[in-house]
Amino acid sequence: MPKLDESLLTGLPPFSQLNRAQIREILDQAGSRRYEEGTAIFREGHDAESFFLLLDGYLRVVRTTQGGDQIIVLHISPGQLFGIAPALQRDTYPATAIAAAESIALSWSARVWSDFTARYPGFATESYKTLGQRLGQIQETLTEMATQAVEKRVACAVLRMANQSGRKTPNGIEIAFPVTRQNVSDMTGTTLHTVSRLLSAWQRDGIVESTRKHIVVTDPHALVLLSEQ
DNA sequence: ACATTAAGGTTAT
């Protein structure tokens, strides 16, 4: 196991209030691992042996329905904790985490969770804060799915990815990880065909540029308007 | 207003 540098965690919200020695303690208990694109970090229903911090890359958090088709619940960006089932009374993971791009994550045994929250100031509050934010985002997209038209839902989904992971390019904001039309339909409750048609139409109107697994938002303002209609 | 079906085209490996 390579020796991990303290700079990996300094500045990240869950650890922002901790001193160097405390971060050292935490890192010495961590494992680190690289995940290729498409690899599962953990699976829905499995024993929650560990919790994680994403250092680099992007994850899809996915749930499979009774019917067998999967829906994308949310994405995880670098610096975020995930798989924090131990945070409250869960011994299995509620969803599956899949690397959307090549990713690197730290992991800790679930057993040390209570230790962390007790010993390190700010860790617990920050964790529950992100937990709350995620819950809010999930029920927001949930009501959006139930009430809004497809074009608006897809516009919102694309905007969320751009806001979360967007990097500026000469042409606009580029989503930083590979996304297929199927992926977008899995997060909006529609079909890949509809997503394809919408992206084609938006491309004609100069709102996005998309090639396979790749979306650039060239006119964010126009997309925001679509998401608000 | 959207899904489904079907058929064909393109791109990565």
Place this chain on the structure above:
DNA sequence: ATAACCTTAATGT
């Protein structure tokens, strides 16, 4: 060459 991904049109609810 094959599979994965994307497009478009026609038809159905």
